Amino acid sequence: MATDTTVLKKKDFQSDQEVRWCPGCGDYAILSALQTVMPELGIPKERLVVISGIGCSSRFPYYMNTFGFHTIHGRAPAIATGLKTSRPDLEVWVITGDGDALSIGGNHLIHALRRNVNLKILLFNNRIYGLTKGQYSPTSEVGKRTKSTPVGSIDTPFDPVSVALGAGASMVARSVDIFQKHLKETLRRVAEHSGSAFVEILQNCNIFNDGAFSYLTDKEQREAEGLYLEHGQPLVFGPEGARRGLRLDPTSLRLENVALGDGVEAEDCLVWDENRPDPALAFLLAQCRPPEYPTALGVLRRVERPTYDGAVVEQIAQQQERRGTGTLEELLYSGETWQVAADGSIRR
Amino acid sequence: MTTEAPTEDLGAATPAEQQPLSEVVIRFAGDSGDGMQITGTQFTSTSALVGNDLSTLPDFPAEIRAPAGTLPGVSAFQVRIADHDIHTPGDAPDVLVAMNPAALEVNLKDLEPNGVVILNTDEFTARNFKKAGLETDPREDGKLEGYRVFEVDLTTVTRRALEDSPLDVRAKDRCKNFFALGMCYWLFSRPMEPTVEWLQKKFAKKPEVAEANITCLRAGWNYCDITGLFQVKYEVESAALRPGTYRNINGNLALALGSVAASRKSGLPLFLGSYPITPASDLLHHLSTMKHYGVTTFQAEDEIAAVCAAIGASFGGALGMCSTSGPGLALKAEAINLALMVELPLVVFNIQRAGPSTGMPTKTEQSDLLQAMFGRNGEAPLPVIAPESPADCFWAALEACRVAVESMVPVVLLSDGYLANGAEPWRLPDLSELPDFPVEFHSEVEGFAPYSRDDETLARPWAIPGTAGLEHRIGGLEKQDLTGNVSYDPDNHQRMTDLRAEKVARVARRIAPLEVDGPTKGKLLVLGWGSTQGTIHGAVKAARAEGLEVSRAHLRWLNPFPSNLEEVLASFDQVLVPEMNGGQLAFLLRGTFLADVVSYPKVEGKPFYRHEIVTRIKQCLEVE
Numbered sequence: 001m002a003t004d005t006t007v008l009k010k011k012d013f014q015s016d017q018e019v020r021w022c023p024g025c026g027d028y029a030i031l032s033a034l035q036t037v038m039p040e041l042g043i044p045k046e047r048l049v050v051i052s053g054i055g056c057s058s059r060f061p062y063y064m065n066t067f068g069f070h071t072i073h074g075r076a077p078a079i080a081t082g083l084k085t086s087r088p089d090l091e092v093w094v095i096t097g098d099g100d101a102l103s104i105g106g107n108h109l110i111h112a113l114r115r116n117v118n119l120k121i122l123l124f125n126n127r128i129y130g131l132t133k134g135q136y137s138p139t140s141e142v143g144k145r146t147k148s149t150p151v152g153s154i155d156t157p158f159d160p161v162s163v164a165l166g167a168g169a170s171m172v173a174r175s176v177d178i179f180q181k182h183l184k185e186t187l188r189r190v191a192e193h194s195g196s197a198f199v200e201i202l203q204n205c206n207i208f209n210d211g212a213f214s215y216l217t218d219k220e221q222r223e224a225e226g227l228y229l230e231h232g233q234p235l236v237f238g239p240e241g242a243r244r245g246l247r248l249d250p251t252s253l254r255l256e257n258v259a260l261g262d263g264v265e266a267e268d269c270l271v272w273d274e275n276r277p278d279p280a281l282a283f284l285l286a287q288c289r290p291p292e293y294p295t296a297l298g299v300l301r302r303v304e305r306p307t308y309d310g311a312v313v314e315q316i317a318q319q320q321e322r323r324g325t326g327t328l329e330e331l332l333y334s335g336e337t338w339q340v341a342a343d344g345s346i347r348r
Numbered sequence: 349m350t351t352e353a354p355t356e357d358l359g360a361a362t363p364a365e366q367q368p369l370s371e372v373v374i375r376f377a378g379d380s381g382d383g384m385q386i387t388g389t390q391f392t393s394t395s396a397l398v399g400n401d402l403s404t405l406p407d408f409p410a411e412i413r414a415p416a417g418t419l420p421g422v423s424a425f426q427v428r429i430a431d432h433d434i435h436t437p438g439d440a441p442d443v444l445v446a447m448n449p450a451a452l453e454v455n456l457k458d459l460e461p462n463g464v465v466i467l468n469t470d471e472f473t474a475r476n477f478k479k480a481g482l483e484t485d486p487r488e489d490g491k492l493e494g495y496r497v498f499e500v501d502l503t504t505v506t507r508r509a510l511e512d513s514p515l516d517v518r519a520k521d522r523c524k525n526f527f528a529l530g531m532c533y534w535l536f537s538r539p540m541e542p543t544v545e546w547l548q549k550k551f552a553k554k555p556e557v558a559e560a561n562i563t564c565l566r567a568g569w570n571y572c573d574i575t576g577l578f579q580v581k582y583e584v585e586s587a588a589l590r591p592g593t594y595r596n597i598n599g600n601l602a603l604a605l606g607s608v609a610a611s612r613k614s615g616l617p618l619f620l621g622s623y624p625i626t627p628a629s630d631l632l633h634h635l636s637t638m639k640h641y642g643v644t645t646f647q648a649e650d651e652i653a654a655v656c657a658a659i660g661a662s663f664g665g666a667l668g669m670c671s672t673s674g675p676g677l678a679l680k681a682e683a684i685n686l687a688l689m690v691e692l693p694l695v696v697f698n699i700q701r702a703g704p705s706t707g708m709p710t711k712t713e714q715s716d717l718l719q720a721m722f723g724r725n726g727e728a729p730l731p732v733i734a735p736e737s738p739a740d741c742f743w744a745a746l747e748a749c750r751v752a753v754e755s756m757v758p759v760v761l762l763s764d765g766y767l768a769n770g771a772e773p774w775r776l777p778d779l780s781e782l783p784d785f786p787v788e789f790h791s792e793v794e795g796f797a798p799y800s801r802d803d804e805t806l807a808r809p810w811a812i813p814g815t816a817g818l819e820h821r822i823g824g825l826e827k828q829d830l831t832g833n834v835s836y837d838p839d840n841h842q843r844m845t846d847l848r849a850e851k852v853a854r855v856a857r858r859i860a861p862l863e864v865d866g867p868t869k870g871k872l873l874v875l876g877w878g879s880t881q882g883t884i885h886g887a888v889k890a891a892r893a894e895g896l897e898v899s900r901a902h903l904r905w906l907n908p909f910p911s912n913l914e915e916v917l918a919s920f921d922q923v924l925v926p927e928m929n930g931g932q933l934a935f936l937l938r939g940t941f942l943a944d945v946v947s948y949p950k951v952e953g954k955p956f957y958r959h960e961i962v963t964r965i966k967q968c969l970e971v972e
Contacts, residue, residue: 003816015821017821017833017834044816045819046813046814046815046816046817046818046819047813047814049813051660061821061823062821062823062834064821065819066819067813067818067819067820067821068819068820068821068822068823069660069663069690069821069822069823070821070822070823070824070825071656071659071686071823071824072656072682072683072686072824075652075653075656075683078648078649078652078653078656078657078660079656079657079659079660079663080660081646081653081656081657081660082619082621082646082656082657082658082659082660082661082662082663082664082668083660083661083663083664083813084660085619085644085646085657085660085661086617086619086644086660086661086664086665086666087661087664087665087666087813087814089814090664090813090814107649107650107653108649108652108653108656111648111649111653312644312646315639316639316640316642316643316644319639319640320639320640320642322640323640324640325640325641325642326638326640326641328608328609328612328779328782329779331605331608331609331638331641332605332609332776332777332779333593333595333776335595335596336393336397336595336596337593337594337595337776338396338397338593338594338595339591339592339593339594340399340589340590340591340592340593340594340775341591342591344399344586344588344589346397346398346399346586348397348542
C-alpha cells in the first residue's frame with residue numbers, strides 16, 4: 001500500500017540515524033532543505049531513492065528516511081542509471097561531491113547527463129577533500145595550499161556547471177547551502193524536471209576549506225556578488241543604488257559587466273532565457289567569476305528532450321508490439337534446428 | 349587421423365568411389381577477409397543436418413583486418429565431424445584448406461602426417477611469399493613432403509565460373525571460399541541445399557550476390573566431379589544422437605539463452621550491463637536482440653559502470669548481470685564487492701582470455717580462477733561456477749542466476765574464449781527440465797530487518813524500493829547484524845564476515861556432489877574444471893582404450909567445492925589436474941585440502957590436445 005502523500009511532513013523524511021557531519025558543516029543546511037522540500041513533492045516516500053558515492057556528502061542517504069544506497073566512490077550515477085532504467089516508477093536522487101563526481105566518477109557523471117537519465121544529481125561543491133582530511137579537489141583553485149599541495153596546487157580546476165553543460169545536461173542549476181530559500185526553490189524546480197537535472201550546491205567546509213565562498217555568501221556580499229537568474233528577466237544584479245547588468249558585446253562575444261544608470265538601463269541587458277536550445281550563453285554565465293563578474297545562481301539551462309529510461313521502456317514495448325512477448329520455447333527453438341527420431345533418421 | 353575410434357587413412361585411399369570414415373578434422377584457413385569463419389560454420393551446419401556429432405574451434409586474429417597475406421592476418425576455423433559421440437574439435441586436422449601461403453605457413457605444422465592439403469595456387473606468388481615471410485615456394489622446398497597436396501587455381505576457376513555474373517572482379521573473388529566449400533562438400537559427401545538456402549536468405553536483398561556464391565558452391569562440387577582431382581570421396585555417417593530437437597550452439601549464445609530462461613523462471617526482468625570486450629561482446633549482442641523478452645541491455649561507458657548499473661537494477665528487483673573478460677573483471681572488482689557487502693544478487697559472466705593485461709584477447713585461457721576467487725579487497729568469498737561445454741553454458745547460466753537470487757550474492761561464471769566461440773549440437777531441453785525458482789520480494793513490514801537471514805540459505809530479505817514501510821539504507825560500510833546500520837563494532841565485524849562466508853559455503857548443500865567417471869578409487873584421477881572437459885574426457889577414454897586404469901571428475905562449482913571433493917581426492921593415489929593456467933586449481937586444492945595433486949598447467953592461449961593429456965596420464969602411471 002502506498003503512503004498517503006498528503007500527510008507527509010519534514011520529520012517523515014528524517015531517519016533515526018544520528019547525523020554525523022562536523023558541527024557547522026554546510027551539509028546540514030542542504031539536508032534540511034531537501035527534507036523540507038520532499039513532502040511538498042507529493043511523492044510517496046517509498047518511491048524516493050537516494051543514492052550516493054563516497055565522501056562527506058555521500059553520508060546523506062543514511063539521514064533520509066527513504067530507500068537509500070551508499071555506494072562506492074564515484075559510481076553513484078552509474079548505479080542510479082541502472083536503477084532508474086529498470087524502475088522508471090522510482091524518483092532517484094544522486095548525492096555527490098566535487099571529488100566523487102568530478103574526479104573518480106567524472107566519467108559516470110558526464111554519461112548519465114548526456115543520456116538524460118531521469119536523475120536528480122546534487123553536487124555539493126566545497127572545493128576540498130573533507131573525508132580524507134584536506135587534500136585539494138578538482139574544483140580547488142590554482143595555488144591552493146593543502147596537505148597534498150604544500151606549495152600550492154598547479155591543477156586548473158573544473159567549473160561543475162560548465163562540465164554539466166558540456167555533457168549536454170538537460171537541466172543545470174547552481175545554488176548555495178545557506179541560501180535556504182533559493183536552494184529550496186531550486187530543488188523544487190529540479191524535482192519537476194523530466195530528465196537529468198544537475199545542481200551544483202556551493203557548500204562550505206568549515207574544517208578544511210572555511211570561507212571558500214565567502215566572497216558570495218558573506219551578508220554584505222550577497223547582493224553585490226550574486227546574479228539571481230530569473231527566466232524572462234534581464235540579467236541585472238547588485239544592491240539598490242549600485243545596480244549592474246550583463247550585456248553581450250557582439251564583437252568579442254564576451255559579457256560586459258556594466259553599471260546601470262547613465263543611459264544604460266535594465267532593458268539594454270540580456271534577457272535570460274533558460275530554455276535556449278543552444279548552451280552558449282549558459283556557458284558564458286557559468287564561467288562568470290569574481291572579481292570581474294558576479295556568480296550566476298539559479299537555473300542555467302532547462303530544455304526538454306527524451307529521457308534515456310523512457311526510451312528504453314519504449315523500445316522494449318515497441319519490440320513486444322512487433323514480435324510478441326515471446327515464450328521460452330520460441331527462444332530456445334529459434335535458429336536452425338533439426339530433429340533426430342528414435343530410429344536415427346533426421347528431419348529439418 | 350585422430351584415433352578416438354578406429355579410423356581410416358585418407359592417404360591410403362583405395363580407388364573406391366565412396367569410402368566410409370569414422371571421423372575427420374578439417375581446418376579452413378585464409379586471410380581474415382577470405383570468409384573462413386563463414387565457410388567453416390556452413391560446413392558445420394550442414395554436417396549437423398547430416399546427423400554427425402561435431403565440435404568446432406574458430407581461431408581468428410585480434411586485428412579486424414590485418415594486412416592481407418601476412419601471418420597475423422590468418423583466420424582459421426576447425427571442425428571435427430564424427431559418426432560417434434565426440435567432445436572436442438580434435439587435436440590435429442586431417443584436411444587443411446589453405447587460401448594463401450600465410451595460411452599454409454601458420455597451419456601446416458598442426459596437420460596430421462599424410463594429411464590432405466588443398467591450396468589456392470593463384471595466391472602462391474613471389475609477392476605473397478614475401479608477405480608471409482617465406483624465402484622459397486613451400487610447394488618446392490620440401491615443406492609439403494609427407495602430405496597429400498591438391499593444387500587448385502581457385503581464383504581463376506572462381507572467376508571463370510562467374511563469367512556471366514554482373515558482379516565486379518573484387519566481388520567475384522570474394523566468392524572463392526564457396527568454391528572451396530563446394531569442393532569440400534563433394535569430398536565429404538555433404539548436401540549443398542542447406543547452404544544454398546542459407547545464401548538465398550542471407551542475401552535476399554542482394555540476389556546477384558546469393559546467385560554468385562551458389563554458382564561457385566556448385567562449381568566447386570562439379571570441379572571435383574569432373575576433374576577427378578580426388579580419387580575418392582568420403583562419407584561420415586550420422587552419429588547415434590539421442591532423439592530430440594537439436595541446434596548448433598556456441599557458449600556465448602548459450603549464456604544468453606540461459607540468462608533469459610533464468611529471467612522467465614525467476615519471474616524477474618533481465619538487466620544486462622556490459623561494455624564491449626573480446627571475447628564476451630557476443631553475449632551483449634545476443635541479448636540486445638531479445639528485448640521483446642523483456643530484456644534490458646545497457647552498453648555502459650566503461651566496465652565499472654556496466655557492473656554498477658547491474659547492481660542498481662538488482663537493488664530495484666531485476667535480475668542484474670554483466671558480461672566481461674579478465675581485464676574487465678579486474679575493473680569490476682570493487683563494485684562486485686559492493687554487491688557482496690549489500691548482499692544483492694548479481695551474475696558476472698567472465699569470458700576468460702589469455703592474460704595478463706591485454707594479453708591475447710582472441711586466445712583462450714582459464715587464468716582468471718584466482719582472480720574470481722580472491723581478486724577483491726577484504727574477506728570476500730563468492731560462488732564461482734564454470735560450464736564445461738558450449739551447450740553447458742546454458743545450464744550453468746541458469747544455475748548461476750538461481751544461486752545468486754536464492755543466496756542474495758554475486759556469482760561469477762567462468763567461461764572462456766574456447767567455449768564462447770566453439771560450437772556443438774545441443775539437444776534442446778524439454779521446458780519441464782528447467783527448474784522454477786520464483787522470487788518473492790519481501791513485503792512484511794512488521795519486524796522487518798534488512799539484514800535478517802533465511803535459516804537455510806542465510807540470504808537476507810530482498811526488499812525493493814517502492815515497498816511502503818520497508819524504507820531502509822544499504823551501503824558498502826560494515827553492517828550491523830540484523831538492522832544493517834553502519835557498525836564499527838569488532839565482534840559484529842567478525843560475525844558479519846563469518847556470516848557472509850557461511851552463506852557462500854552453504855551453497856554446497858544445494859549443488860550436486862562430484863561424480864567420478866570410472867572406478868571411484870584407484871591409482872589416478874584426472875580432475876579438471878571448465879572448458880577442458882571435452883579434451884580430458886577424450887584423453888581418459890583413449891587411455892582406457894590402451895588398458896590403463898584411470899578415472900575422471902570435473903568440477904562445476906569452484907566455490908564452494910562440492911562437499912564430497914575431499915573424499916574423492918583421498919580415494920586416489922594421484923590426482924592429475926590439467927588446466928589452462930599456471931596451476932590455479934591445483935593451488936586451491938593444495939591450500940584447501942593439503943592434497944598433493946599433480947599440477948599440469950598450460951598457458952599457450954589454446955586448448956589442450958588430447959594426446960598431451962594422454963602422455964601425462966602415462967607419465968603418472970609410469971607406462972610408455
